[in-house]
Each structure stands twice: as C-alpha cells, then as structure tokens.
Amino acid sequence: MAVATQRQRRLGRLERPALAGVLVRELINYSSYWRSSMFSSTVDPTIYLLAFGFGFGSLVSEIGGYRYVEFVGTGTVATAVLFSSAFPAMFGTFVKYQFQRTYDAILAAPVDTEELVTAEALWMAIRAGVYGCVPLVVALFFGLDPAWGMLTVPGIAFISGFGWACFGIAVAGFAKSIDNFSYIVSAVLTPLFLVAGTFFPLDGLPEWAQVAGELNPLHHSVELVRGAAFGFEGWIDLLRVGVLVLFGLALWRIAIHAMTRKLVD
Amino acid sequence: MSDELAIRLRGAVKRYDEITAVDGLDLDVPYGTCVGLLGPNGAGKSTTMRLLTAQAIADEGELEVLGFRLPDESKQARAQLGVSPQLDNLDVTLTVEQNLLVFAFLYRIGRADRRGAIERALELANLVDRRDSRVDKLSGGMRRRLLIARALVHRPRLVLLDEPTVGLDPQVRQGMWALIDALRAEGTTILMSTHYIEEAQRLADTVLIMSHGKAVAAGAPGELVAEHAGRQAVEVYGPPNRLAEVEEEARAAGLRTRRTGTSVSVLGIDSADGGAPEGERRPANLEDVFVLLTGEEID
Numbered sequence: 001m002a003v004a005t006q007r008q009r010r011l012g013r014l015e016r017p018a019l020a021g022v023l024v025r026e027l028i029n030y031s032s033y034w035r036s037s038m039f040s041s042t043v044d045p046t047i048y049l050l051a052f053g054f055g056f057g058s059l060v061s062e063i064g065g066y067r068y069v070e071f072v073g074t075g076t077v078a079t080a081v082l083f084s085s086a087f088p089a090m091f092g093t094f095v096k097y098q099f100q101r102t103y104d105a106i107l108a109a110p111v112d113t114e115e116l117v118t119a120e121a122l123w124m125a126i127r128a129g130v131y132g133c134v135p136l137v138v139a140l141f142f143g144l145d146p147a148w149g150m151l152t153v154p155g156i157a158f159i160s161g162f163g164w165a166c167f168g169i170a171v172a173g174f175a176k177s178i179d180n181f182s183y184i185v186s187a188v189l190t191p192l193f194l195v196a197g198t199f200f201p202l203d204g205l206p207e208w209a210q211v212a213g214e215l216n217p218l219h220h221s222v223e224l225v226r227g228a229a230f231g232f233e234g235w236i237d238l239l240r241v242g243v244l245v246l247f248g249l250a251l252w253r254i255a256i257h258a259m260t261r262k263l264v265d
Numbered sequence: 266m267s268d269e270l271a272i273r274l275r276g277a278v279k280r281y282d283e284i285t286a287v288d289g290l291d292l293d294v295p296y297g298t299c300v301g302l303l304g305p306n307g308a309g310k311s312t313t314m315r316l317l318t319a320q321a322i323a324d325e326g327e328l329e330v331l332g333f334r335l336p337d338e339s340k341q342a343r344a345q346l347g348v349s350p351q352l353d354n355l356d357v358t359l360t361v362e363q364n365l366l367v368f369a370f371l372y373r374i375g376r377a378d379r380r381g382a383i384e385r386a387l388e389l390a391n392l393v394d395r396r397d398s399r400v401d402k403l404s405g406g407m408r409r410r411l412l413i414a415r416a417l418v419h420r421p422r423l424v425l426l427d428e429p430t431v432g433l434d435p436q437v438r439q440g441m442w443a444l445i446d447a448l449r450a451e452g453t454t455i456l457m458s459t460h461y462i463e464e465a466q467r468l469a470d471t472v473l474i475m476s477h478g479k480a481v482a483a484g485a486p487g488e489l490v491a492e493h494a495g496r497q498a499v500e501v502y503g504p505p506n507r508l509a510e511v512e513e514e515a516r517a518a519g520l521r522t523r524r525t526g527t528s529v530s531v532l533g534i535d536s537a538d539g540g541a542p543e544g545e546r547r548p549a550n551l552e553d554v555f556v557l558l559t560g561e562e563i564d
Contacts, residue, residue, distance in 0.1 A: 018371075021370040024367060028359060104354050107320055109371040110341070110344040111340075265312075
C-alpha cells in the first residue's frame with residue numbers, strides 16, 4: 001500500500017531538465033545515424049507514392065474528385081509518420097533496453113521512467129513531424145497544388161507520430177523478445193496501414209470495415225492531411241484531431257506503465 | 266536521516282519471485298570512506314546497487330542515500346550520485362567527449378560549467394588524447410575509465426562502482442585501482458562491489474562480506490582477517506590423496522582448512538603452531554575469511 005502511494009506521487013512529475021537531457025542524448029546520437037534514418041523513413045513512403053501513384057494511377061485516374069497521385073501523395077504522409085515513429089520506437093526501445101542498456105545508464109541519473117518515455121516519444125514525434133512532410137513535398141513536384149493548409153501538416157504528423165511512438169515503446173515494453181514484434185507488425189500495423197484510406201477510399205468497403213476504419217488512428221491522420229491539402233471539413237476534422245490526441249495520451253500512459261514494469265524491478 | 270552516513274540500509278529485502286536476492290541487509294557507508302561489497306556472483310551485490318538508484322524497489326527495509334529516503338526521494342539522491350555500472354552501457358557510436366556531454370546534460374550541469382566539467386572528467390580518466398575517438402574504437406580498459414569519468418562529470422558526493430575491473434587484464438586492472446585510489450584521496454565517498462579479494466583488500470577502508478543476500482561480516486580488511494583467519498596460513502601442495510590426509514590431520518588438530526585448487530590451506534595456525542603441517546607459510550588474507558565465513562569459494 002505504501003509503495004503504491006509512493007509510486008503515485010512520483011507519477012506525472014515531468015521535469016524539464018530531465019526531458020532536455022534525454023532529448024540532447026537523442027540529438028547527439030542522431031548526428032551519427034541521421035542519414036540511414038532519413039533514408040528509410042522518407043524513401044519507403046516515396047516508393048509507395050511512386051509505385052501506387054503511377055502504377056494504379058494509370059488504371060484509376062481519379063478518386064473522390066482527386067487525381068490518384070494527389071490522393072496517394074497526401075495519404076502517404078501518414079505512412080511516413082507511422083514508419084518513422086512506430087518502427088523505430090519498437091526496435092530502438094528494445095535495442096536500447098536489451099542490448100545497449102542505455103536506459104540503465106539514464107535511470108541512474110536524475111531521470112525517472114515517465115520522463116524517459118516522454119522524452120523519447122517527443123523526440124520521435126518531432127522527427128515524424130519532419131519526415132512526414134517528405135511525401136507531400138514529393139507530391140508537390142508531381143503536380144499537387146500547394147495550399148496554405150499544408151502548413152499544418154508538420155503539426156498533424158507530430159501529434160500522430162507521438163501516439164505511434166508511444167505505441168511502439170509500449171510494444172517494446174511488453175515484448176519478451178524481439179521476435180514478438182512480428183505478431184504486432186503482421187496482425188496490427190499492416191492491416192491498419194492498408195485500411196487507412198491511404199491507397200483506396202474506405203467508403204467502397206463493407207460497412208463493418210468502414211466502422212473499423214474510423215477506429216484506426218492512421219485513417220484520421222490520412223483524412224486530416226487531405227483536409228490540409230484540399231480544404232478542412234470543419235468540426236469533423238476537429239473531431240479527428242481529438243481522436244489523435246486521445247490516442248496519443250492513452251498510449252503515452254500505457255507506454256510509461258509498460259516501461260516502468262520493464263525497467264524498475 | 267543521518268548526517269554522517271552517505272548510505273544507510275536497515276533490513277533491506279528484495280525478492281524476485283522465488284529468489285530473495287537481498288535478504289535483510291544492513292549497510293553503512295560513512296562520508297569520505299571507501300566501502301567494498303565483497304561476495305561471489307549471485308551474492309546480491311548488483312541488486313544492492315540497483316536498490317540504491319531505485320532501479321529496484323525494496324520489498325522491505327529502510328533505505329537512505331545522501332540523507333534522502335528511497336524510493337520517494339531517489340531522484341534528488343541520484344542528482345548527487347555517480348554510478349559506474351558492471352555492464353558497459355556507453356553510447357558506442359559517439360565519441361568519448363560526446364558521451365560525457367550527454368551526461369553533463371543528464372546531470373543538469375549549467376551551460377557555464379559544462380566545458381570545465383568535461384575537461385576535468387577527461388583528465389581524471391586520462392582520456393584527454395582520446396576525446397574525439399568513437400567509443401567502439403577504445404580498448405576495454407579505456408571504456409571502463411570512461412564509464413567512471415561519466416559517473417564523475419557532475420562531481421558527485423557519492424560514487425557507486427559495480428565491479429569496476431571485471432573482465433580487465435591484470436595490468437589494466439592496476440591502472441583502474443590507481444584511478445579509484447585517486448578518487449578516494451580526493452575524499453569522494455565510494456561504494457564498490459567486487460568479487461576480487463585483492464581489490465577489496467587494497468582499496469576499501471571497510472569491507473562488507475555478502476553471501477546469499479546477507480552481510481556475514483563487516484570491518485576493516487586487516488581486522489576481519491585477524492579476527493576470523495588469524496595471522497598465518499600454511500599452504501600444502503601435493504597429490505589429491507596427500508591433500509585429503511592433510512585435511513584430516515588438520516581437522517583432528519582443531520584447525521580449519523580450505524581447498525585452493527591444487528593445494529590445501531590450513532588456516533589460523535598461529536594459535537596452534539605445534540600441529541601445523543609442513544608447507545608454505547603465508548599471511549592469512551580476506552579470501553580465507555570469506556571461505557571460513559560462508560563456506561563458499563569465491564570466483
């Protein structure tokens with residue numbers, strides 16, 4: 001009982017110097033691996049954009065009133081966000097915990113687990129905010145019209161990147177071995193990635209799949225980015241932002257819980 | 266709350282499922298001293314270290330570090346604490362200096378003092394020339410020194426060294442001892458765990474012998490030896506049947522023995538000179554104490 005109240009008191013205490021310390025560590029490390037990270041997080045969705053955009057684009061010229069390359073170009077922003085947050089969070093967290101024991105070193109300094117998790121998620125969210133813009137920039141080169149609304153894309157990418165980073169950290173926290181990730185990738189991330197309205201609109205799907213799609217945070221990121229490019233839909237888009245914020249907050253707490261279990265005996 | 270003790274544990278217990286890793290441990294580390302935790306692998310030394318940084322939460326007992334109660338006030342304690350872990354957790358793709366810079370931030374050293382703190386740590390660990398080397402290009406000994414430098418970058422009042430020389434070559438180990446000794450001379454309070462007897466004997470003001478999560482004896486190395494193992498031992502070499510004979514004779518004479526690989530040590534012979542067998546006389550040491558008290562061989 002006493003332990004429980006002590007833990008509660010520590011919970012939620014986020015000190016700025018602790019967050020800054022962890023972020024600085026990531027930033028300095030990033031200087032040694034930014035090329036490969038930038039490469040995989042941006043080239044992957046760009047290839048999707050080009051392959052689907054031109055492959056399908058030759059069969060389907062228009063979807064929902066947009067040219068197909070515009071449809072996919074805006075949709076793959078969410079893909080880039082997913083690839084640059086959930087995947088590095090899963091693998092990076094596991095490697096830092098299991099093989100590099102980085103977290104042991106950080107937690108011996110005046111940093112608590114919630115600060116560590118929060119700073120790591122913020123870092124990946126910031127990165128996702130930048131990487132997420134790449135497909136949009138590529139699409140601009142292929143004829144997407146610039147719009148003022150696009151300036152909100154880094155923000156949308158940041159919010160959803162934070163949620164996916166926390167998702168990845170939580171998965172790494174619960175996973176017993178790195179092989180467990182295959183289940184998450186195949187059973188969770190791949191379906192979410194495909195049924196997000198990125199490559200085809202959800203309204204052509206059976207009703208149950210449409211309902212399921214509304215529960216997919218990735219779908220809301222896709223729709224928000226389309227809103228940013230082609231015009232927002234008012235309160236529906238606000239609702240989507242709300243869903244992404246809730247998704248992020250919930251996964252944030254779950255990630256902290258999972259990592260506390262893992263890091264503190 | 267204690268003014269004289271940097272670490273104060275009373276009845277600390279830590280259980281992992283079936284295993285009780287730390288089992289009612291009392292530990293005092295007075296300011297300005299170097300205390301050695303001595304024990305074989307699995308004695309609970311590393312768990313004790315984790316308790317002190319609140320990376321493990323004790324199931325029972327009172328724990329105080331630098332006057333802060335654990336686990337509630339652990340973060341305040343950690344701000345003034347340096348930890349050199351048993352398992353290397355440096356950022357291997359960063360340079361020596363970058364590793365120190367990261368910890369200068371984690372330990373909240375102000376912008377004005379950061380450069381000076383890093384220079385001081387580099388000098389202390391004798392790594393000034395290697396500041397721009399990537400960690401994965403360093404030798405094992407240099408990595409160990411960097412781990413210690415990283416723990417000292419914020420001038421902590423207390424340093425925890427978990428097996429600081431494990432896995433090092435003998436001559437490199439002596440270099441580490443010189444570094445730890447220099448720290449001690451500066452007045453830094455040190456808690457060091459080790460399973461090398463010689464290390465504890467050379468560096469520690471007091472030694473706490475651990476076995477199965479408990480403290481079985483504590484005191485200055487010399488006093489522990491005098492108290493438990495007497496002044497001298499005789500080491501007898503020979504074929505196995507000869508060694509068994511020696512053991513039997515010694516037991517009959519009321520002396521204690523222990524096997525040391527190819528020989529038998531007959532202990533505490535200064536009190537029974539007449540019954541001592543022929544062999545090499547040597548001063549009694551901490552290892553004798555350890556074996557006598559725990560019945561376990563170290564290493």
